[in-house]
Amino acid sequence: MSPVKSNEEQVFLDNLDKKLWNAADRLRSNLDAAVYKHAVLGLIFLKYVSDSFDLRREELRNQFTDPDSDYYLDREDYDSDAEYETAIQEELEDRDYFTEENVFWVPALARWENIKNNATLPPGEKIEIKNGKTDTYTFRSVGRLIDDALEAVEKENPRLKGVLEKNRYYQLQLETSKLIGLISEVVSSIPFSHKSLNAKDILGHVYEYFLGEFALAEGKKGGQYYTPKSIVSLIVEMLEPYKGKVYDPAMGSGGFFVQSENFIEKYDGKIGDISVYGQESNPTTWRLAAMNMAIRGIDYNFGKQPADTFTNDQHPDLRADYVMANPPFNIKEWWDGKLEGDPRWVYGTPPKSNANYAWLQHMLYHLAPTGSMALLLANGSMSSNTNGEGDIRKALVEADLVEAIVALPGQLFTNTQIPACIWFLTKSKAARGNLHDRSGETLFLDARKLGYMKDRVLRDFTAEDSSQIIDTFRNWRKGTNYADIPGFCYSAKLADMQKADFVLTPGRYVGAADAEDDGEPFADKMDRLTRQLSKQFAESKELETKIRANLGGLGFGMD
Numbered sequence: 072m073s074p075v076k077s078n079e080e081q082v083f084l085d086n087l088d089k090k091l092w093n094a095a096d097r098l099r100s101n102l103d104a105a106v107y108k109h110a111v112l113g114l115i116f117l118k119y120v121s122d123s124f125d126l127r128r129e130e131l132r133n134q135f136t137d138p139d140s141d142y143y144l145d146r147e148d149y150d151s152d153a154e155y156e157t158a159i160q161e162e163l164e165d166r167d168y169f170t171e172e173n174v175f176w177v178p179a180l181a182r183w184e185n186i187k188n189n190a191t192l193p194p195g196e197k198i199e200i201k202n203g204k205t206d207t208y209t210f211r212s213v214g215r216l217i218d219d220a221l222e223a224v225e226k227e228n229p230r231l232k233g234v235l236e237k238n239r240y241y242q243l244q245l246e247t248s249k250l251i252g253l254i255s256e257v258v259s260s261i262p263f264s265h266k267s268l269n270a271k272d273i274l275g276h277v278y279e280y281f282l283g284e285f286a287l288a289e290g291k292k293g294g295q296y297y298t299p300k301s302i303v304s305l306i307v308e309m310l311e312p313y314k315g316k317v318y319d320p321a322m323g324s325g326g327f328f329v330q331s332e333n334f335i336e337k338y339d340g341k342i343g344d345i346s347v348y349g350q351e352s353n354p355t356t357w358r359l360a361a362m363n364m365a366i367r368g369i370d371y372n373f374g375k376q377p378a379d380t381f382t383n384d385q386h387p388d389l390r391a392d393y394v395m396a397n398p399p400f401n402i403k404e405w406w407d408g409k410l411e412g413d414p415r416w417v418y419g420t421p422p423k424s425n426a427n428y429a430w431l432q433h434m435l436y437h438l439a440p441t442g443s444m445a446l447l448l449a450n451g452s453m454s455s456n457t458n459g460e461g462d463i464r465k466a467l468v469e470a471d472l473v474e475a476i477v478a479l480p481g482q483l484f485t486n487t488q489i490p491a492c493i494w495f496l497t498k499s500k501a502a503r504g505n506l507h508d509r510s511g512e513t514l515f516l517d518a519r520k521l522g523y524m525k526d527r528v529l530r531d532f533t534a535e536d537s538s539q540i541i542d543t544f545r546n547w548r549k550g551t552n553y554a555d556i557p558g559f560c561y562s563a564k565l566a567d568m569q570k571a572d573f574v575l576t577p578g579r580y581v582g583a584a585d586a587e588d589d590g591e592p593f594a595d596k597m598d599r600l601t602r603q604l605s606k607q608f609a610e611s612k613e614l615e616t617k618i619r620a621n622l623g624g625l626g627f628g629m630d
Contacts, residue, residue, distance in 0.1 A: 107245070119366055124169065175230075178224065194210065212241065234358050271367060298484075302397075315344075316393070325359075331395075332345075352378060381429060382410065395446070415432050415435075427460075461573060476492060476513065476576075478577040482529055482530040483530050509548065516543060519578075521536040561580040
């Protein structure tokens, strides 16, 4: 389904968002948002896989009783209705029926009705679990029940190995009543069905919304795993990852991969035409990203384990068609002695006190010969000359790798107020398909005046803002309908950048916006403004005289 939604669908999703978040936030109590996030998202995942499993069971039951179905079970072959129903139940426990449709196999213990119905039992109570046969489970606590359910799901689905958080709920410092409320009031109320939205659409939307809200709740720390959707969408729409390998070496929760999927669906492409590769050092965030892919059915390769991108590259031989990342800005403690002379530092060794150019060169190293990449960096990356950064920047420009630079407005990110920009680089500016050969040129876009304040602390782009940037970039690449616009965009030649000493701040190139011509002749305007200024001087003099007189009357004369 296309990610473009009707007004009715959007209203449904927006209302669902607010209802769920308000309930979840109310139940959070004093629990840290970073911990609570995983409790909520883990339960949402469990509810989704269970609902998807139930939906497939319903489809199968209909097929078993449909004479026109290949799966039809003829009632006449059984001695009684009870025997016939038993046969159907046994077939419904055959995992092959589910895996063939890419549906996760959910063991009976982990099915949502079982969790919801037994969450309030006293410890020691026996639960009968029916899965074609009857097993017994001893209830100890609701936290342990959820942990055991997640462990059972992971054990039965190799794709989820190492992805789900086990033993978290048992140890979670959340009151039992709050956890039960989270199950019954919040997660159970998620309707993974709609007349025109499928379960994956609803889940993906709820999941993304919650990630954003938790990022806000966590503040600076939350930005480690979440990049605002408008920025991710902007980058994806500009890179246009139709097919090939997509790589993010600082993937956080995997937002670039999700948006790449949405982009392909939007333009009626095939999801199977891309394969995603990522890396993340934080084990919890690594699992969060893997879960994010699993709920959307996106095949992924995030390496064997969470690991540092610089010192333990999980994809050393990868050459990706598209590389996208929002690495943490200005990391100081990143250097390791074994990085000296690393083959990734083709354009110069990055300063040991700042990882910005290390991220950039790592991404370039993993870029295919005709690939394109984009990364978010602090504004200082465009002009800093500290510890050889200027020399690296000069080498990148002279190698004709820098395709575009976009200066962003402030207050776009939850985790930092540092002004940011987007670097677009490619190993081949030569004409590809219907694209114009822009060899020797770099597009500078100054978007600092775009956007609106969505609340008192965060700015966001409107759809029109994003389209203005995207269309300008696409038109420039195609060589059609593009023109330099003072104050907004400029196509610079190598000589322009040499003249600016390879400082790549867009403001240096785009200049100031043209003042609007109001039709008033210059001589007339100057005469009018001069007379207006004389009048204001006279009023100022009169006001000064009155103030002096008043102060004198109070005994505070002024010389």
